[in-house]
Amino acid sequence: MTVVSKEPNGSPRLADVARAAGVSPSTASRVLNGSVRQVADEYRERVLAAAEQVGYTTNLAAQAMARGRYPAVALVVGDIRDQFFARIAFGAMREASRRGYILNLLSTEGDESRERDLVQDLRRQRPQALVLARKRDTTARAGSRLMEQLLGFQRESGRVVIVGEASEPVLAIRPPDFDGGKALAGALLGLGYRRFVVFLADEAVPSERDRLDGFRVGLSAGGVALPDSHVYRAAHSVTGGMEAATAYLADGPNAEIIVSTEDVVAWGAIHRLRESGLVVPDDIAVAGYGHRLFSPFGDEVDWLTTIRSPLEEMGAAAVSAALDPPASDIPMPSPRIHLGGSTPDRTRFSDGGSGCGR
Amino acid sequence: MTVVSKEPNGSPRLADVARAAGVSPSTASRVLNGSVRQVADEYRERVLAAAEQVGYTTNLAAQAMARGRYPAVALVVGDIRDQFFARIAFGAMREASRRGYILNLLSTEGDESRERDLVQDLRRQRPQALVLARKRDTTARAGSRLMEQLLGFQRESGRVVIVGEASEPVLAIRPPDFDGGKALAGALLGLGYRRFVVFLADEAVPSERDRLDGFRVGLSAGGVALPDSHVYRAAHSVTGGMEAATAYLADGPNAEIIVSTEDVVAWGAIHRLRESGLVVPDDIAVAGYGHRLFSPFGDEVDWLTTIRSPLEEMGAAAVSAALDPPASDIPMPSPRIHLGGSTPDRTRFSDGGSGCGR
DNA sequence: GGAATATGGGACAGCGCTGTCCCGCTCCGG
DNA sequence: CCGGAGCGGGACAGCGCTGTCCCATATTCC
Numbered sequence: 176m177t178v179v180s181k182e183p184n185g186s187p188r189l190a191d192v193a194r195a196a197g198v199s200p201s202t203a204s205r206v207l208n209g210s211v212r213q214v215a216d217e218y219r220e221r222v223l224a225a226a227e228q229v230g231y232t233t234n235l236a237a238q239a240m241a242r243g244r245y246p247a248v249a250l251v252v253g254d255i256r257d258q259f260f261a262r263i264a265f266g267a268m269r270e271a272s273r274r275g276y277i278l279n280l281l282s283t284e285g286d287e288s289r290e291r292d293l294v295q296d297l298r299r300q301r302p303q304a305l306v307l308a309r310k311r312d313t314t315a316r317a318g319s320r321l322m323e324q325l326l327g328f329q330r331e332s333g334r335v336v337i338v339g340e341a342s343e344p345v346l347a348i349r350p351p352d353f354d355g356g357k358a359l360a361g362a363l364l365g366l367g368y369r370r371f372v373v374f375l376a377d378e379a380v381p382s383e384r385d386r387l388d389g390f391r392v393g394l395s396a397g398g399v400a401l402p403d404s405h406v407y408r409a410a411h412s413v414t415g416g417m418e419a420a421t422a423y424l425a426d427g428p429n430a431e432i433i434v435s436t437e438d439v440v441a442w443g444a445i446h447r448l449r450e451s452g453l454v455v456p457d458d459i460a461v462a463g464y465g466h467r468l469f470s471p472f473g474d475e476v477d478w479l480t481t482i483r484s485p486l487e488e489m490g491a492a493a494v495s496a497a498l499d500p501p502a503s504d505i506p507m508p509s510p511r512i513h514l515g516g517s518t519p520d521r522t523r524f525s526d527g528g529s530g531c532g533r
Numbered sequence: 534m535t536v537v538s539k540e541p542n543g544s545p546r547l548a549d550v551a552r553a554a555g556v557s558p559s560t561a562s563r564v565l566n567g568s569v570r571q572v573a574d575e576y577r578e579r580v581l582a583a584a585e586q587v588g589y590t591t592n593l594a595a596q597a598m599a600r601g602r603y604p605a606v607a608l609v610v611g612d613i614r615d616q617f618f619a620r621i622a623f624g625a626m627r628e629a630s631r632r633g634y635i636l637n638l639l640s641t642e643g644d645e646s647r648e649r650d651l652v653q654d655l656r657r658q659r660p661q662a663l664v665l666a667r668k669r670d671t672t673a674r675a676g677s678r679l680m681e682q683l684l685g686f687q688r689e690s691g692r693v694v695i696v697g698e699a700s701e702p703v704l705a706i707r708p709p710d711f712d713g714g715k716a717l718a719g720a721l722l723g724l725g726y727r728r729f730v731v732f733l734a735d736e737a738v739p740s741e742r743d744r745l746d747g748f749r750v751g752l753s754a755g756g757v758a759l760p761d762s763h764v765y766r767a768a769h770s771v772t773g774g775m776e777a778a779t780a781y782l783a784d785g786p787n788a789e790i791i792v793s794t795e796d797v798v799a800w801g802a803i804h805r806l807r808e809s810g811l812v813v814p815d816d817i818a819v820a821g822y823g824h825r826l827f828s829p830f831g832d833e834v835d836w837l838t839t840i841r842s843p844l845e846e847m848g849a850a851a852v853s854a855a856l857d858p859p860a861s862d863i864p865m866p867s868p869r870i871h872l873g874g875s876t877p878d879r880t881r882f883s884d885g886g887s888g889c890g891r
Numbered sequence: 892g893g894a895a896t897a898t899g900g901g902a903c904a905g906c907g908c909t910g911t912c913c914c915g916c917t918c919c920g921g
Numbered sequence: 922c923c924g925g926a927g928c929g930g931g932a933c934a935g936c937g938c939t940g941t942c943c944c945a946t947a948t949t950c951c
Contacts, residue, residue, distance in 0.1 A: 261619050
């Protein structure tokens with residue numbers, strides 16, 4: 176076994192492979208890193224064997240410089256610990272990797288005004304595309320400097336796609352929350368519910384309002400109205416759900432079902448209702464929205480009726496759209512309804528909490 | 534405004550800045566990208582102004598090649614949607630960014646045998662360090678090829694650190710689960726509890742066993758024994774908690790408190806207990822472990838007594854250790870105990886579910 | 892059978908940047 | 922007033938790779 180020379184940092188170079196295989200670097204490059212050009216089988220095998228033997232891996236930075244592009248897409252999210260962003264990141268990562276791209280993930284760590292700095296930092300890597308995921312439009316906070324950065328990036332490097340709310344003149348992918356709300360209304364009407372109360376989490380977030388709006392439209396399609404007095408504002412947390420439930424109970428319960436725009440809020444509400452002696456879902460049913468309260472392992476929230484937003488799909492779609500500009504609108508899968516024991520069918524003879532607990 | 538020439542992909546180059554400033558590329562480089570050398574103020578300002586004017590951003594790939602190193606650290610996690618990994622990634626990202634490094638995140642998407650391929654892919658980027666986060670030792674599944682990759686990386690590029698279980702001969706950072714279990718036992722003994730039942734989630738995961746072992750040790754330090762018959766196996770899910778609670782109830786309740794090695798399991802247990810008519814925590818108290826059931830927003834799990842593993846800190850520590858080899862052991866913050874309404878103080882006159890619901 | 896064409900290996904410049912080397916200028920001490 | 926040291930700008934090679942160009946050989950066609 177011959178001693179091969181190395182990159183300064185230690186990795187064998189293409190030239191080492193070429194020497195070991197007795198071919199030119201050009202040929203080695205064509206075999207190992209792809210090219211239009213053909214290479215005779217004999218040479219090809221020699222190169223592959225040599226590469227294996229010296230343990231060659233392409234130096235991506237060098238390749239990027241020679242080729243003039245770096246096969247990466249950048250993703251800026253809020254807080255990666257938040258399921259909303261995690262699911263988007265998951266889908267984006269999967270799609271990027273499917274296409275042979277690297278996914279560079281950056282987190283604003285909740286401070287949305289950092290978006291601008293992160294984008295500036297990211298540009299140094301010359302990614303092919305840039306995806307920003309947000310829960311609300313941050314233009315006001317991040318200011319016009321962010322816009323400059325985004326436009327600069329689009330001019331020089333690649334496409335920018337925003338998942339969520341954007342006032343910037345870039346492609347935006349919005350979650351189908353209106354549709355989800357509407358679908359949920361239809362499903363619940365189908366189960367026989369007629370008297371609704373809504374717990375609206377975090378009114379400032381457009382998605383939440385969309386869910387409510389869609390829900391209202393879905394209800395009125397079934398001839399049911401939802402007066403404002405039946406909408407309770409809640410903080411976006413378990414505690415928020417508990418508090419809203421307390422307020423609701425104080426008003427004197429008269430609804431058949433509480434529909435929350437967030438699963439966590441629904442969970443808090445259930446908690447509080449049970450504390451007050453009500454049997455959920457027999458005395459009052461509950462539905463949520465999001466299907467992202469728990470970790471992604473299987474059946475955990477089966478019991479709670481909820482809507483699963485296609486967040487992974489949105490992340491993947493954003494990467495796709497950023498890499499090859501869609502000719503027309505981006506088709507987005509509809510939110511999926513999950514019916515669980517928390518909303519028993521009122522059109523049948525109910526056996527109580529069916530599907531609950533086993 | 535003069536037309537500046539551009540990189541093929543469009544970004545202005547250092548040479549463009551130099552020309553605009555009327556200096557040499559060397560000088561521009563020294564000003565913009567750092568160097569030991571001094572630059573006279575007049576030149577410095579001219580360069581900075583020119584850079585601003587043409588909108589220069591360093592081409593990281595080119596810089597990496599010239600400098601011989603790429604300022605990145607790679608992180609391989611299981612499923613980023615899992616809070617366990619998300620919190621580690623969060624800490625790692627923050628630490629990397631604090632040090633001016635890029636964090637390249639890859640996910641095995643649950644298929645741990647992919648670790649090997651991912652590591653191979655990552656090596657092409659020539660990161661300075663490599664961090665693998667796992668819940669269990671995957672050597673058996675990923676095989677010796679992974680080990681080869683890791684050792685190859687350590688030989689050629691940088692250090693490898695594993696967060697979690699590792700049989701590879703690399704630095705490993707283990708979560709302080711034993712300590713956490715022990716601390717929890719101490720705290721609960723202090724609150725006056727004496728009759729315990731444990732719900733052990735996912736027995737195959739070493740962390741879970743550590744929690745149990747630590748808990749046992751903590752109990753026996755207080756003179757309390759935990760017979761095996763008081764340990765219920767549970768699937769790691771809400772449903773798993775419900776099922777374990779069902780089994781426990783069938784055995785005839787006699788414990789003062791159920792301690793679960795996972796928050797989700799605790800939550801499922803609470804659910805089931807309440808369904809069966811028991812009042813939690815008056816009839817029976819519940820404690821969990823993990824403090825990572827919900828999203829990271831504030832107070833959401835305040836009610837549930839639990840242990841918060843320092844996962845962010847572990848991620849950060851892994852990056853630190855990977856970048857500058859620690860002289861000695863890595864100090865790891867202790868798990869933090871959070872006491873909530875689910876475990877009222879039995880040594881005082883209790884007012885029932887204090888702290889619960891408001 | 893000879894010319895035109897196809898095939899595929901190799902030489903080489905250059906991607907954008909930095910570290911080293913060189914050199915001219917200024918400043919200072921003897 | 923001269924020599925030496927210090928300061929700081931600029932030239933230049935080269936990081937590892939690829940795309941283009943060149944050319945030798947094989948193949949095809951009239």
